[in-house]
Amino acid sequence: MDGTIDRDGYIAFPREAWSKLRANTPLPLQDAELEKLRGLNEPISMADVEDVYLPLARLLNLHIQAARGLHATVLANFLGTPVPPAPYVIGIAGSVGVGKSTFARLLRAVLARWPTHPRVDLITTDGFLLPTAVLQARGLMERKGFPESYDQRRMLAFLAALKAGEPNLRVPIYSHKIYDIVPDRVDIVDRPDILVFEGLNVxxxxxxxxxVASDFFDFSIYLDARTEDIEHWFIERFLLLQRSAFQDPSSYFHALRDLPEPDARARARGIWQRINLPNLVQNILPTRERARLILQKGATHTIDTVRLRNV
Incomplete structure (x- = not known):
């Protein structure tokens, strides 16, 4: 084993050591597919897929096979009848701006290439945010993303129904463009093999x-980085959005489209320091050591260290 056990009970692998755990896992993505999955300011390369995602996919596949085997054997023996396996749920947590969405999309794409579990769905907790009108009525617009801004009851009911094997579950769709839940539109989750469940406070x-949500997880991942790096990425992404998505008249942030760059930077930094940083410090970062796997990013968005829980 090339990793070292730290005081928190994790085996810490430098990237080079982690990449060797890929073994003979084949590379499932082409360059064109990777390009579609990238985030705005996240320079993920095929080397990242090979070094980080493929060993992770192999680890998860081993966990999934073991969980299914145990479930089938124990319950079938106990009940005297075969029991279909519940969807395997992977929770992904981390700060705003750390790259969770891109990570989740890539993980889903890699996992879906395994022939034993081709049906992989991705749901974000954004769909369980309370509608803007409700947040405004409760004075929570400045707390968007904090635990109290979510419809916790609906989210937990979804996860419970998913694990119970219920079909055609309806999940509200959130639009970052309008900064709100989209009326009369839903995602349908119909008994997938795997569900990737991504969000800030999961x-x-x-x-x-x-x-709580994590009671329904079979595996959990925390995407980590230095707070200063995440703030920088958040601001740079805000500037990119100002030059692209904010130009759309239907965008919630359309009024900010022509802000001079110094003012736009100041606005983004204010949002970070007023909302996202307190949420990170108070609610998100304290949950990091609850994850089975912690992926540590460096300043260039590359994952440099992987910490796997040993206990």
Whole structure:
């Protein structure tokens, strides 16, 4: 083993050591597919897929096979009848701006190439945000992304129904363009082999709650980086959006389209420091060590270290 066990009970692998754990896992993506999956300011390369995603896909596949075998054997023996496996749920947590969405899309694409579990769905917790009108009525617009801005009851009901094997589950669709839930539109989740469930606070515990989202996870991943790096990425992404998505008249942020760059930087930094940084410090970062796997990014968005829980 080329990793070292740290004081928190994780095996820490430098990228080079982690990449060797790919073994003979084949490369499932082409350059054109990777280009479509990239985020705005995230220079992910095919080397990243080979070094990081393929060993992770191999690890997850081993976990999935073991979980299915245990489920089928134990329950079938106990109940005396075959029981279909529940969807395998992978939770992905991390800050705004750290690259969760791109990571989740790529992971889904890689996992879906395995012949034993071709049906992989991706759902983000954005769809469980309370509508803007509700947030405004409750004075929560400046708390968007904080735990209280989500319809927790609906989110937990979805995860419970998913694990129970219910078909055709309806999940609201969130639009970053209009900054709100899209009326009368839903995603349908119909008993996938794997569900990738991505969001800010998916690993959070709530003292007064009898059930939390992570109770339904089979595996959990935290995407980590230095706070200063995440702030820089957030600001740079804001500037890119100002030159692209904000130009659309239907964009919630259309009024900011012509801000001079210094003013746009100041606006983005203000949003970060007023909303996203407190949420990270108070609610997201404290959940990091609840994850089974922590992926540590460097300043260039590359994943440099992988920490795998050993206990």
């Amino acid at each position: 690993l959070q515990t709530i003292p007064s709650a009898s059930v």
